[in-house]
Amino acid sequence: FVSTKMAQIGEYLLQAEDGLDQSEPLYKVPLSLYKENRERLVASLRANQGNGVVFHKGGSHPEFECTDGHRTPFRQESYFSWLFGVTEPDCHGAIDVATGKAILFVPKYPAEFAWWMGEIHPAEYFTKKYGVDETHFNDQIADVIGALAPQAIYVIHGQNTDSGSWTKPGEFPGIEKFNVDKTALYPLIVECRVVKTQKELDLLRYVNRITSRAHIKLMQNMRPGIGEHQCESSFLHECYHNGGCRHMSYSCIGASGASGAVLHYPYNSAAVKESSMCLFDMGGEYLCYGSDVTRTYPSNGKFTPEQREIYEAVEAAQAAVFRAIKPGVLYTDMHRLANRVMCEKLLAAGYIRGTIEDIMANNVAAIFQPHGLGHFLGLDVHDVGGYPKGTERPKEPGFSKLRIGRPLLENMFLTVEPGCYFIAALLEPAFKDERLAKFLVEEKIRKLMGFGGVRIEDDVIVTADGCENVTSVPTSVADVERVMAGGDWELKVTHYKNA
Amino acid sequence: FVSTKMAQIGEYLLQAEDGLDQSEPLYKVPLSLYKENRERLVASLRANQGNGVVFHKGGSHPEFECTDGHRTPFRQESYFSWLFGVTEPDCHGAIDVATGKAILFVPKYPAEFAWWMGEIHPAEYFTKKYGVDETHFNDQIADVIGALAPQAIYVIHGQNTDSGSWTKPGEFPGIEKFNVDKTALYPLIVECRVVKTQKELDLLRYVNRITSRAHIKLMQNMRPGIGEHQCESSFLHECYHNGGCRHMSYSCIGASGASGAVLHYPYNSAAVKESSMCLFDMGGEYLCYGSDVTRTYPSNGKFTPEQREIYEAVEAAQAAVFRAIKPGVLYTDMHRLANRVMCEKLLAAGYIRGTIEDIMANNVAAIFQPHGLGHFLGLDVHDVGGYPKGTERPKEPGFSKLRIGRPLLENMFLTVEPGCYFIAALLEPAFKDERLAKFLVEEKIRKLMGFGGVRIEDDVIVTADGCENVTSVPTSVADVERVMAGGDWELKVTHYKNA
Numbered sequence: 002f003v004s005t006k007m008a009q010i011g012e013y014l015l016q017a018e019d020g021l022d023q024s025e026p027l028y029k030v031p032l033s034l035y036k037e038n039r040e041r042l043v044a045s046l047r048a049n050q051g052n053g054v055v056f057h058k059g060g061s062h063p064e065f066e067c068t069d070g071h072r073t074p075f076r077q078e079s080y081f082s083w084l085f086g087v088t089e090p091d092c093h094g095a096i097d098v099a100t101g102k103a104i105l106f107v108p109k110y111p112a113e114f115a116w117w118m119g120e121i122h123p124a125e126y127f128t129k130k131y132g133v134d135e136t137h138f139n140d141q142i143a144d145v146i147g148a149l150a151p152q153a154i155y156v157i158h159g160q161n162t163d164s165g166s167w168t169k170p171g172e173f174p175g176i177e178k179f180n181v182d183k184t185a186l187y188p189l190i191v192e193c194r195v196v197k198t199q200k201e202l203d204l205l206r207y208v209n210r211i212t213s214r215a216h217i218k219l220m221q222n223m224r225p226g227i228g229e230h231q232c233e234s235s236f237l238h239e240c241y242h243n244g245g246c247r248h249m250s251y252s253c254i255g256a257s258g259a260s261g262a263v264l265h266y267p268y269n270s271a272a273v274k275e276s277s278m279c280l281f282d283m284g285g286e287y288l289c290y291g292s293d294v295t296r297t298y299p300s301n302g303k304f305t306p307e308q309r310e311i312y313e314a315v316e317a318a319q320a321a322v323f324r325a326i327k328p329g330v331l332y333t334d335m336h337r338l339a340n341r342v343m344c345e346k347l348l349a350a351g352y353i354r355g356t357i358e359d360i361m362a363n364n365v366a367a368i369f370q371p372h373g374l375g376h377f378l379g380l381d382v383h384d385v386g387g388y389p390k391g392t393e394r395p396k397e398p399g400f401s402k403l404r405i406g407r408p409l410l411e412n413m414f415l416t417v418e419p420g421c422y423f424i425a426a427l428l429e430p431a432f433k434d435e436r437l438a439k440f441l442v443e444e445k446i447r448k449l450m451g452f453g454g455v456r457i458e459d460d461v462i463v464t465a466d467g468c469e470n471v472t473s474v475p476t477s478v479a480d481v482e483r484v485m486a487g488g489d490w491e492l493k494v495t496h497y498k499n500a
Numbered sequence: 501f502v503s504t505k506m507a508q509i510g511e512y513l514l515q516a517e518d519g520l521d522q523s524e525p526l527y528k529v530p531l532s533l534y535k536e537n538r539e540r541l542v543a544s545l546r547a548n549q550g551n552g553v554v555f556h557k558g559g560s561h562p563e564f565e566c567t568d569g570h571r572t573p574f575r576q577e578s579y580f581s582w583l584f585g586v587t588e589p590d591c592h593g594a595i596d597v598a599t600g601k602a603i604l605f606v607p608k609y610p611a612e613f614a615w616w617m618g619e620i621h622p623a624e625y626f627t628k629k630y631g632v633d634e635t636h637f638n639d640q641i642a643d644v645i646g647a648l649a650p651q652a653i654y655v656i657h658g659q660n661t662d663s664g665s666w667t668k669p670g671e672f673p674g675i676e677k678f679n680v681d682k683t684a685l686y687p688l689i690v691e692c693r694v695v696k697t698q699k700e701l702d703l704l705r706y707v708n709r710i711t712s713r714a715h716i717k718l719m720q721n722m723r724p725g726i727g728e729h730q731c732e733s734s735f736l737h738e739c740y741h742n743g744g745c746r747h748m749s750y751s752c753i754g755a756s757g758a759s760g761a762v763l764h765y766p767y768n769s770a771a772v773k774e775s776s777m778c779l780f781d782m783g784g785e786y787l788c789y790g791s792d793v794t795r796t797y798p799s800n801g802k803f804t805p806e807q808r809e810i811y812e813a814v815e816a817a818q819a820a821v822f823r824a825i826k827p828g829v830l831y832t833d834m835h836r837l838a839n840r841v842m843c844e845k846l847l848a849a850g851y852i853r854g855t856i857e858d859i860m861a862n863n864v865a866a867i868f869q870p871h872g873l874g875h876f877l878g879l880d881v882h883d884v885g886g887y888p889k890g891t892e893r894p895k896e897p898g899f900s901k902l903r904i905g906r907p908l909l910e911n912m913f914l915t916v917e918p919g920c921y922f923i924a925a926l927l928e929p930a931f932k933d934e935r936l937a938k939f940l941v942e943e944k945i946r947k948l949m950g951f952g953g954v955r956i957e958d959d960v961i962v963t964a965d966g967c968e969n970v971t972s973v974p975t976s977v978a979d980v981e982r983v984m985a986g987g988d989w990e991l992k993v994t995h996y997k998n999a
């Protein structure tokens with residue numbers, strides 16, 4: 002495997018075409034990114050379905066509870082962002098499958114909007130800003146689509162395989178007069194989102210660069226006594242101030258000590274104790290494209306022998322997966338591989354006992370690692386498409402939480418995030434379970450009940466013959482200790498050839 | 501008027517009883533704050549209504565669109581926070597009016613919650629944590645309330661006078677078997693929220709201290725070329741890292757140049773130009789209690805003569821209001837006073853012409869200042885109760901946007917935020933309006949069409965004989981220029997005696 006220095010922000014700018022700028026000196030996203038997305042979707046519809054019009058409604062920006070204020074900036078709905086890149090709320094969009102023509106529909110604001118929210122632009126402004134073919138107002142949707150006489154209106158109607166929630170299919174007054182197809186579009190657009198284009202990957206690399214840099218800063222600033230909330234704040238600041246990421250991909254997890262064993266620890270409110278393991282799961286987002294990175298390290302910058310044992314079990318699991326990912330590999334097998342490597346290490350260190358085959362056959366790993374090895378990543382932090390029609394979620398503990406149950410394809414983008422946690426709610430029942438107890442070295446494990454957990458999470462692109470790790474934060478104990486002691490770290494991407 | 505040095509953060513801690521800590525070294529909110537809120541409400545119900553049970557449902561934390569993730573941390577619904585101070589989602593609460601007994605109801609989580617979200621606590625944990633009398637699980641609401649045999653269940657049902665949106669009255673399975681009173685509670689709880697207790701005011705002073713400090717930092721770091729987004733990021737970081745404010749009261753407004761004339765400018769994405777006026781309207785929030793502060797200053801730290809003319813017109817308007825606020829004063833009259841003072845200054849500087857009486861009679865001010873002078877502030881940034889039953893919103897421009905249309909009472913907390921903006925959408929029609937055009941010195945005004953605007957916003961407590969300004973950010977041109985040049989600023993509160 003080889004490492005390559007990451008592009009500088011200036012280089013990103015030089016390469017960019019005329020595009021959307023989130024904030025002046027930062028990454029300009031080319032409008033052709035969205036055009037390519039639409040072209041791929043249209044090609045897929047033509048191949049599978051025939052003509053008609055794709056129709057979708059963008060997100061809106063509701064006020065908080067019953068007040069008249071917004072507590073956070075607007076964030077576009079993900080499918081709409083993927084299709085059009087539009088950053089304003091309350092828009093709609095249509096694509097004529099036969100011609101590929103892209104049409105936006107924007108709200109018609111009252112005059113007062115001009116002094117509350119800014120200039121009221123003519124429709125043509127949006128045509129140019131977003132590189133579409135036409136823009137009309139929202140009250141013209143029925144007329145404009147009617148003039149195309151579509152054989153069907155394709156709307157996005159499907160169930161997210163992680164949340165079980167359903168998308169909101171686009172609608173407009175008068176849609177009932179058309180032949181609305183609720184079944185064809187969803188699986189096709191999901192598959193388009195699953196495999197990223199080079200332009201999407203460039204943007205995702207940029208976001209990972211920002212996120213990596215913020216994680217490095219956290220590492221360098223760590224000291225016992227700091228507040229978890231101060232770490233979160235520093236991360237947010239680095240991502241936004243120096244990277245233009247106004248949003249995070251998800252609410253930050255900043256857990257120290259025992260809280261590291263709470264997988265989605267929401268509070269970030271404790272003071273970090275001397276020698277505690279600190280688990281930071283945080284990732285910036287830029288124009289709706291995200292990142293998801295975790296590092297875990299001791300607050301004082303020096304691993305104890307026990308911390309190192311657990312840490313290196315997780316590190317070895319992640320490294321094994323990096324060396325195995327390539328097109329065709331089933332991610333469920335990667336989850337199993339990570340479990341095996343972690344268990345081999347825990348066995349060698351004396352936390353578990355038995356043969357590795359017995360340990361694997363009894364899924365002992367799930368007592369220490371109850372979540373999935375990873376998930377797709379893109380416009381959603383748990384991106385769509387992990388279980389396409391016909392694939393089923395496994396039932397066994399741990400595996401049942403895996404968000405990808407399919408063979409990998411080139412240009413998928415996903416997380417590799419093995420973990421090892423000391424969770425009383427899992428360990429105590431296991432100590433009493435006849436089948437499992439015999440594998441557990443209870444005395445040694447009990448000593449680490451307040452330890453928390455370790456998770457190491459990087460984001461990788463599946464390449465033609467392996468993978469590219471676009472996250473660049475110190476991982477080895479030696480690198481972590483060196484950077485925590487003030488050492489430098491050069492950002493890089495790492496290519497694995499696994500063919 | 502006198503200024504008093506603001507308490508240090510350490511002093512806040514020393515004064516605090518055993519209370520809720522948002523993050524270890526910061527402000528501990530005493531549980532008695534919420535107990536007092538409940539006691540005041542119960543007293544008000546007894547006086548107005550008789551016995552029964554108050555019932556309300558706390559906020560929940562919905563996932564984003566159809567994904568399974570949270571993009572931002574949970575923020576409690578405001579009435580529920582006022583009543584109980586609870587920071588977890590999906591709870592309910594009841595208060596027995598006869599005895600004052602406070603009862604919480606919390607979700608019963610599945611075992612898996614323990615490793616995703618943290619320890620599953622017994623009911624007694626919440627009783628102690630929030631200082632209530634009893635805690636039960638959500639599935640016991642009907643039984644526990646039934647045992648009290650209430651003559652009525654009072655729920656919060658009313659229309660927010662700013663948004664026009666309705667509250668969600670609390671409900672539970674089986675509520676239809678009770679006598680549900682939807683009318684009595686709303687006006688009483690709103691009135692309780694309108695007049696703050698000393699404990700609420702102490703917390704609000706703390707939040708203002710944090711917010712003031714963050715504004716001072718922005719001022720000190722300002723330089724042409726900086727990104728508006730970088731200013732927002734620095735503000736967020738100062739409030740959270742050093743003040744524990746994980747949330748803001750509202751989405752930050754960071755506008756430079758012409759964008760300063762966009763009252764709710766949402767983008768914060770431009771680079772600040774040399775000599776541009778920068779308008780920052782940003783306020784932190786701590787355990788749901790908020791702040792709302794605006795400052796406007798030139799990017800290079802030196803006011804031009806024109807910038808100074810406009811700025812000092814607004815400053816004078818604000819100062820006049822500080823010297824007039826006291827119990828019994830109608831806020832609509834304060835809006836008019838601010839308008840008059842601003843117009844006198846604009847007249848003296850030659851932007852408008854005519855007699856001040858004609859200018860006021862024709863509401864010329866609303867062309868430059870289309871928003872209201874201020875609003876209540878507390879758990880919502882536009883806090884409830886500005887127009888109690890029987891008071892009507894004025895119809896004239898500007899006045900119609902005023903969120904308080906009632907005489908002031910001691911211990912109300914509100915903003916004083918006059919502004920002066922150069923908004924083409926207001927000025928161009930006015931230049932063509934026979935009635936208004938004669939007051940406008942078009943040539944002089946046109947020179948400032950790209951100027952943007954000035955807003956100066958402080959938060960004040962109405963005292964027995966005047967008001968207390970709890971915001972402490974440089975305001976005078978001399979102070980602003982001095983601090984922007986690196987000068988110090990000592991935090992203080994300012995008391996005005998206006999009796």
Ligand SMILES: [Mn+2]
Pocket residue numbers: 293376416418458
């Ligand atoms: Mn992840």
Ligand SMILES: [Mn+2]
Pocket residue numbers: 792875915917957
């Ligand atoms: Mn305000």
